């Protein structure tokens with residue numbers, strides 16, 4: 001029992017990490033709360049749902065197509081709603097356009113897919129296998145493997161790809177990064193694109209593991225990403241991982257051992273306690289003020 | 292090579308440059324000197340595209356720089372080593388150098404350049420896997436210069452490279468600058484260390500409150516009574 005809860009907690013945590021990465025990267029570069037993040041990821045998840053349910057598309061293809069579409073939507077939002085506001089103006093203004101973009105996407109999603117919980121087609125085998133006398137569900141293991149694989153892939157990208165390094169430099173210092181010849185707009189659009197794609201991947205994995213998809217998961221996704229990013233330390237990949245894992249694991253233990261109706265209150269109480277003890281988040285360094 | 296005419300710019304409504312004329316010829320090393328707040332940094336930032344010019348023209352090797360984005364300008368061959376070094380403190384020394392070569396495709400030559408600058412600044416080689424934020428001020432300055440050179444620029448802007456360094460390090464940095472110029476690199480050196488700057492440059496411009504007030508051969512300016520009084524603290 002304990003092991004099952006832990007395994008599912010880790011799986012949910014890995015999914016939350018995927019959803020958090022995009023949100024956290026955007027924050028670290030632009031200091032912008034991207035309220036539209038969760039609505040973008042649920043848009044991609046809905047697309048995947050339609051491709052699977054209506055068009056019986058091959059699951060791998062369906063996931064790829066919807067992740068790319070989610071990435072395109074995320075960068076579209078950046079170009080249309082945020083880019084022009086980036087230079088100079090008060091940060092509050094782009095916060096408002098972010099909220100506006102979130103509502104537009106949310107309502108469009110609702111018009112197309114409604115606000116009911118729908119059964120998400122099962123794309124993974126429901127088999128189980130035995131290790132050391134424990135029954136391990138295949139689905140959870142595959143989902144965990146995919147999520148961890150994507151996190152590792154993204155980490156390698158940041159570390160070794162020229163554009164990955166460029167993203168890190170842009171998040172540290174935009175003017176100096178531009179003096180290095182890094183195209184700032186293109187790099188930021190790329191951050192949104194990748195963040196959107198990883199978010200959609202997280203959304204699809206989540207919906208697969210719970211066999212459900214609904215509009216409300218979008219808003220919850222934004223909250224989860226925000227919370228996990230802040231708990232872990234906003235702006236860093238390590239922070240997203242620690243925050244996502246902590247949130248996923250805690251949620252599951254509280255849901256199972258206390259009560260699922262206490263899941264959110266207790267989880268967020270934890271958030272408050274952590275922030276009171278360490279305001280920069282678990283992995284967060286003190287914010288450096290740039291001169 | 293670089294021709295600036297009647298350049299004006301500033302910060303929003305605050306104007307900081309009031310019509311600057313300046314020229315740098317291929318292979319020259321030129322100083323831009325002036326007191327704190329005179330507009331030296333603003334000038335460099337305007338030419339490298341970080342600040343929009345509000346008037347005048349700028350051209351580099353016949354190509355207009357007006358309205359070009361910074362990343363385009365650096366790719367034309369102007370590398371700007373900013374004031375305060377501005378290394379990426381969270382990245383390693385090596386990554387800082389690699390990012391300096393951003394956009395270059397010749398992997399082998401990048402590696403060679405890197406080794407060349409590790410040889411020029413051995414302390415950087417020793418610390419190549421350390422985060423740049425852990426370096427001392429002088430080491431960060433060397434890194435910033437090496438990073439600027441990784442682009443293989445034709446013209447190098449140096450904004451107060453001696454700022455905050457010990458006298459020994461200052462001499463070392465100035466020696467390096469001189470040697471870089473001897474390899475054919477054109478350099479615009481912004482300095483408050485006026486005497487030293489005039490000693491290693493061929494020509495110099497003196498800027499005051501956003502206007503060029505003197506210009507000439509550096510050795511003549513070193514001898515000029517007015518310059519000695521205002522900038523070298525001699526009476």
Ligand SMILES: Nc1ncnc2c1ncn2[C@@H]1O[C@H](COP(=O)(O)OP(=O)(O)O)[C@@H](O)[C@H]1O
Nearest residue numbers: 302305307325326327328329330331332333334
């Ligand atoms: N970010 C800024 N916003 C507004 N004014 C600025 C800014 N940076 C510099 N200035 C002003 O522009 C003028 C020139 O500054 P600067 O170019 O930094 O001088 P220098 O590099 O010669 O010390 C000064 O009056 C300074 O106060």
Ligand SMILES: [Mg+2]
Nearest residue numbers: 331332333374
């Ligand atoms: Mg200055």
